[in-house]
Amino acid sequence: MAAFPARLFLAFRLALREMRGGLRGFYIFLACIALGTGAIAAVNSVSSAITQSIAAQGTTLLGGDLRFELNNREANAEERAFLDGLGTVAVSTGLRSMARLPDGADQALVEIKAVDALYPLYGTFKATPDQPLPQALARQGDAFGMVAAPLLLDRLDLKTGDRLLIGNTALIVKGSIETEPDSVSEGFGFAPKIIVSREALQASGLIDTGSLVEHAYKVRLKQGAPTPAAVEEQAKRDFPDAGWSIRTSERAAPNLTENIRRFSQFLTLVGLTALIVGGVGVANAVRAFLDSKRGVIATLKCLGAPSAVVVMVYLFQILLVCIIGIAAGLVIGALAPWIAGYYLAQYLPIPADFTLYPRSLALATLFGLLTTFAFAAMPLGNARQVPATALFRDQGFDRLKLPAWPYVAAAALAIAALAGLAIFTAYDRRLAMIFLVAMAGSFVVLRLVALGVAALARRSPRLSSPALRLAVGNIHRPGALTPAVILSLGLGLTLLVTLSLIDGNLRRSLTGTLSERAPNFFFIDIQRDQLDPFRALLARESPGGTVTEVPMLRGRILAFNGQDVTKMQVPPEGRWVLRGDRGLTYATELPRNSTVTQGQWWPEDYKGEPLVSFSSQEAEQLGLKLGDTVTVNILGRNITAKIANFRKLDWQSLSINFVMVFSPNTFAGAPHGWIATLTDHGASAADEARIMRSVTQAFPTITSVRVKDALDTVNELVGQLAVAIRAAAAIALISSVLVLAGALAAGNRARTHDAVVLKTLGATRAMLIRAFTYEYLLLGLATALFALLAGSVAGWYVVSQVMKLPSSFLPIVALSTLVIALVMTIGIGLAGTWRVLGQKAAPVLREL
Known part of the structure; x- marks a missing residue:
């Protein structure tokens, strides 16, 4: 030892x-x-x-030690007394609405955040010009102060002192938002934000029966209070029907x-x-x-x-x-x-x-x-x-097994x-396993492709061109570069093709297919007494358009079959259904964009126990079956319904779709608003601007969402994510280039011997360069074809089977892949071979 x-x-x-x-x-x-x-x-x-x-x-990002959120209703007296007993409570209200210029020349969708004088409990809010927030939001005569996101000021060409209208009240621009400490915990918004006082929001008339409003109660715990986790457990125990979403500072932005x-x-x-x-x-x-x-x-x-x-x-x-x-x-x-x-x-x-x-x-x-x-x-x-x-004799690795x-x-x-x-270190271990299996399969497939290319080269007819004949021979000879080139470039190019096709198809769907099929507008927070005049206005402004309207409530799923959903193991793809509040509706007849896949739709005059129709795809992800029960909380009331049927939905139409549709008797007497769409594919951009202006002026409390603007926002976000993805793919491609260079370096000794022997037999440098160029060209073409085939299949699967979007082949991806493969193989190959061609014959011949 x-x-x-x-x-x-x-x-x-x-x-x-x-x-x-x-x-x-x-x-x-x-x-x-x-x-x-x-x-x-x-x-x-x-x-x-x-x-x-x-x-x-956590406390700064959340805006408190705890955050209690209620949708479509404020805390009742008992709930508010409980919150006040915990410590200092700051209240804010959030909703979407339309902001318009006083002369009606322009308008924009905005996210409104109404705060009280205690905001923020943690962190510092800063505006430009710098000023105390209560002072900026204070009432001035018939108007209230506001601060807005710079994007909104640029979009509507506003400056400090200008006026803006929301609902039935006027606002004065007092500055732009520079630092909002709790913005991250409130999630991603599709529109620029404005911050006003709660008094201003009440005066606007935007909050009405069934309005889609979020009320957040942020608590700074007093000295000696229980821990946030203990308070959360107590709130769930003492108020089981409150239906509030509770977050602690340890989970500020889950x-x-x-x-x-x-x-x-x-x-x-x-x-x-x-x-x-x-x-x-x-x-x-x-x-x-x-x-x-x-x-x-x-x-x-x-x-x-x-x-x-x-x-x-x-x-x-x-x-x-x-x-x-x-x-x-x-x-x-x-x-x-x-x-x-x-x-x-x-x-x-x-x-x-x-x-x-x-x-x-x-x-x-x-x-x-x-x-x-x-x-x-x-x-x-x-x-x-x-x-x-x-x-004593040249004997390298080429002859070893x-x-x-x-x-x-x-x-x-x-x-x-x-x-x-x-x-072990993956967040989604199933995805990691799939990746590793795919990687192992790629190595095997690429090895088989290399063997296939070599076999084709071996069986090729005799060619008249000596350079081309030598190139084909180099592809299948012992110790050839074929496996190394195809393996190195094949993986990198396949990854690049896959990501490019996913990105391209996603962008095409957002800007083309989806926008062509989608409605022109979504209209939210329509009250029952506004329905008839609203229909009349759209019929007048868009005679060729189709209006679809459905009732809408907001509710949170609490349990399946009596089991708390927060304690269930749910696969990642199904978690979004349980996250936060969902839009809910009721219907007598099956919605037009749905197909029943299991079970039966209820009769028009159904009066029995509450029933619900669940989306089949999401039900499968959540492990639900016919006859299971779903408990939802709506406006502080728990309602349990039995699953009567499953529906297949056309999510790609971007029309009105709901994961859950209830039988009409379920929500008898519950206050709610309506949501509507307008579809008019013949409308121009000017027509859409006119329609939005007319609706906003006639119904200032109705929120109008132009679908194209929302798709543009999503497309911009996808573009930003694509930059990071392409950068990562570029790293893989650079690794492929390095591997290719290494493969050439590993074969340089054999290449030197070949070049010396051929030059001794009379071959010229020009002929050898042509031969090597042909060899690298053929290998580059073979690799590019494989990458196109494999990447297209992988891209199609992700787009059509995972994203459920239409997939198409993009010729520009094929052309760019071909160019990249040829430039890399020929360029790097010749760069590595140039030094080989300059070797003197005598030292090499002595070793043979």
């Missing part, structure tokens, strides 16, 4: 001595590891920065946190793709390096060095280089949150100061080490098999550990 430490120390010394010559041969290795590790470290560090910042600033974790996992998996693709580059770089050291390996064996010592010498060198690459990647990851803070601080709670996130950096380090070991084990096993006779089984087993264990780490 004493001999092992001595051998280990000797191997370490030899490794350090040999590395005195620098890192030549390891640059691609370094770049692959640094790039993949850096991507994973950066994504996870930024995610940790945001989530930890949300947790650390939706944002969950979305960031999801998106971070997606980007982490893309980064892992880059690292695994880079692992192929690691294997090529290690193989090329060890191949260049075959004389040294043979010399060590001639001097009596055991094979184990030889392996340890180069294992130490590989690990040292790996550590350098990981360190470079960790620097990128450590700087990422600091850099992101300058760009995301206005949107997300991310610290602008420099902070390290050890868990994220440690995770990236583990991924980097496991990837290196997984892809270096096999070449190290080949190095062990280099015989001492290689010192698989290494001994311990090295194959070590590589398999490292890959299994890499997969286990990816699954």
